[in-house]
Amino acid sequence: MGILFAKLWSLFTNEEHKVVIVGLSNAGKTTILYQFLMNEVVHTSPTIGSNVEEVVWKNVHFIMWDLGGQEKLRATWNTYY
Template sequence: MGMLISRLWYTMFPAKEYKIVVVGLDNAGKTTTLYKLHLGEVVVTQPTVGSNVEELQYKNLRFEVWDLGGQERLRASWATYYRGTHALVMVVDSTDRQRLGLVRNELVQLLGHDDLQGAVILGGLLSICQETVSRSERDSRSKRELSYAVLSDLELRAVHF
């Protein structure tokens, strides 16, 4: 009986699908974050070459999550994944302070991308985001209201909205 009700429910109310793109510099923890969400645990991973896609399901929501390689030669191809994106997650290694300028440049570029209009932007630690791009820069690069949240550590607790 439960199976019949479940089938009827999903027939009447099909799963909503969302596309999420995860970006960040190499060795920032993008794949680790993805598998923490997917499997609920931290796993040892190899650097992503190209892209990695996983489908996550939560109740009546289905998420197609694209984990994009962060090596310099791969960052130029990130924009090809932006079309149809509902949310973009930028993972920042807060201990890699020498490359914050590079993170800043990548963030400014993606904030101005037309295919990300309307997408929710999630980022690294608040202190990193404030140093990376000022509010006035975000406003000047984007003609839309920004929706963003900042997440911290592998427990994925929201620390600021």
């Protein structure tokens, strides 16, 4: 009975989680983000500012913030968390 209830509950609930990806420049943050999103490795340019994407996995929504890692952008990281 518990498994049935869990399955029914998962059909009607949409969880949302926010994820902030931070790290030094050229660490692979954007590559990891797009690996989750498209399930493939993409070649990217350095992130200026941020990228925001939504990844959905089993009715769970992840709002993923990928922040640029350049030294001049690091001072803005604390505004995101």
